[in-house]
Amino acid sequence: MFERFTKAAIKVVMVAQEESRRLGHNFVGTEQLLLGIIGEGKSHAATALEHCGVDRKFARAEVERIIGRGSGFVAVEIPFTPRAKRVLEVSDTHARKLGHKQIEPEHLLMGILAVEGGVANRIIEKLSSIERVRSELEKCMGQAAGTATAEYVPTAPPPVCQWCGEDIQAQAVVCKTCSKPVFDHAKRCSQCAEIIFKDALSCRFCGFKSPENPSNSV
DSSP states (O other): OOTTTTTTHHHHHHHHHHHHHTOOOOOOOOOHHHHHHHHHHHSSHHHHHHHHHOOHHHHHHHHEEEEEEEOSHHHHHHHHHHHHHHHHHHHHHHHHHTOOOSOHHHHHHHHHHSTTTTTTHHEEEEEEEHHHHHHHHHHHHHHHHHHHHHHHHOOOOBBBOOTTBBBOOOOSSSTTTHHHHHHHHEEOHHHHOOOTTTTTTBOTOOOOOSSSSSOOOO
């Protein structure tokens, strides 16, 4: 299930499990996933929640108020509730739609916001609103994408010699690796088919003299 999760997303799940243990619950619900995102603390999802006033202290208090404390016995493997599983599925769908190969905490928060009826959404509505958090998340992700675009300016790959495949300078006349003329500076000798300069009057390999207006360009 978690093979496409980034380290940050894995940490969200681990913090969510710890939150379940803290209150003695033998399940991970949407509320624990929400606390996991907040507890991870470094993602754009955590930033969006913080900007909207959904912080750890108040979110924890709301979780305990709504679901209370459990029996105290917690299994080693803590299962996800059906709604939490649905959040994970929707998160995966959001990531794929955005063309992202991995699942980040941002996708998990998208999943929480999209799956209605969960305790997490009740807490968000109490401390802020679904629409505000969604808008802030989109804003944070947009800014991050803009920064990445500004920092990365793609450059065209260097040209390569069509004879040996090695890199050459943009205005090169001769390839330094194979010593042959390149691109528009080259033609094949009509007699021996060797590569010679386009304006050569004779072939340096076989001595064949080119016609006055050669038409055997490469």
